[in-house]
Amino acid sequence: MSARTDTPAASASPLDPSRTGLSSFVLKVVAIVGMTFNHACYLFYPYLPVEARCVLFGVGGLTFPIMAFLLVEGYRHTSSIERYAGRLLAFALVAQVPYGLFLARNFNVLFTLLIGLMILHARDRMQDRVQFWIAAAALTAVSALCDWGIVGPLMILMMQTIPERRQRIILPLLVPILGTGLPALSDYLVSFDLALLPFALYPLVGCTAAIPLLLAYNGSRGRPMKWFFYAYYPLHILVLGVAKGLLLGDWSPGL
Template identity: 60%
Template sequence: MIQQAGTSAAAKPRPQRGFTAFPLKVLAIAGMTCNHACYIYWDYLPPGILCALFALGGLTFPIMAFLLVEGYRHTSSVRRYGRRLLTFALVAQVPYGLFLAHEMNVLFTLFVCLCLLYAYDHMRRRGLFWLTFALVTALTAFCDWGILAPCMVLTLHVVKDHRQRVAYSALLPIATGGLPALMQLMELPTLQNLAFALYPLAGCSATIPLLWAYNGGRGRSMKWFFYAYYPAHIAVLGLAKGLLLGDWNIAVTG
């Protein structure tokens, strides 16, 4: 009996260290909610609260970009994956356009990035691919996280070493957004400028150790919840501001 118990215990798989995709998704949507709340309730939140929420908001897109690449690598159908992104992008554009901004929402950006990943793996003529990449990336200027997003996603896909691909991808928003924001903060040290600096410098930087801890596991799925949450939380935040505060103006976006 003692020998059997020992064998059974040895046969149990050891729990994987680090994070599965599920808690990373939770962190991403928590940061996204904080970020959108900042913009929608800009005139009603104390500057200190804006700083804290913006810092958390910086977690969102680097995680979303990382999970898009992981989803692309493991999906059974890129076509169905793309169809889901495009469908919810179209749905989300209504509350996004009413309450946040007139640009295209980030799900459109992720859809374009997914198409570019597929093109990278299937276009044999490298020159044609890079021309396509440059043109499509330029078009994302009309989308949330445009220009940067395709570069970050392709970096995550092309660089093989896990730690390097995470760091290089996150350094793009840190360098292009964080350093100019830091210079502006040094010239004019206000809490508003601090909030914009914390988004890339604190939030995006924090994603590096978080994504390094990813263990490759999927965790709980709840994919429909995460898709539906994007348009739903924007609608709730926007409608609450209108109904409770009588303010139906579109968000302040910087």
């Protein structure tokens, strides 16, 4: 296996103006905007008009596909899986406090990413394919307790194993688009209940819009923001949760 450096495409110049397309820095900024919109919608859901819910959830659907893609890129180039996994675990544990207080009772998405990383590492290290698939199935089952559930590790594994570049972006994103987006849209079309529409737009708009963004990735890092990207996840949940409590007197979890 080739040498790794913990950040996507670290062999590329971090600020190479000759490269066209999007760097990992730009993708991370988009993911940050998406997660902020998504969690703001979850937290303030009862107080928002349906139009705002549609916009916030639609943009929010960009986040996990980008995070999963960058995890795979990071795995391919990291020099230390142990340090990479350690950082994910540390921030997952920290983030679980505001996540559990303000968002949901399951485990946050950083645990989902960590499980995906463990599956990728097991695939490269375990010679016995039967043992690998048993381990992968067990880890995927555990991810049912986490944000994005079993779909998350499945998408991550597909992004790593599908050989053709366009297919390894498009095919994994078809999983949430077809698996959750179309059924949610069908539910809306049956009842025309506008309250159901935002949940359809989350995968249909967000995951679909993520496809051209990921296809435009140019393999460069751009401006470094590794620690900020990790730290932003728990901090923005804490800020949004406290803001809702102070402004509205509502300290209950989202939705």
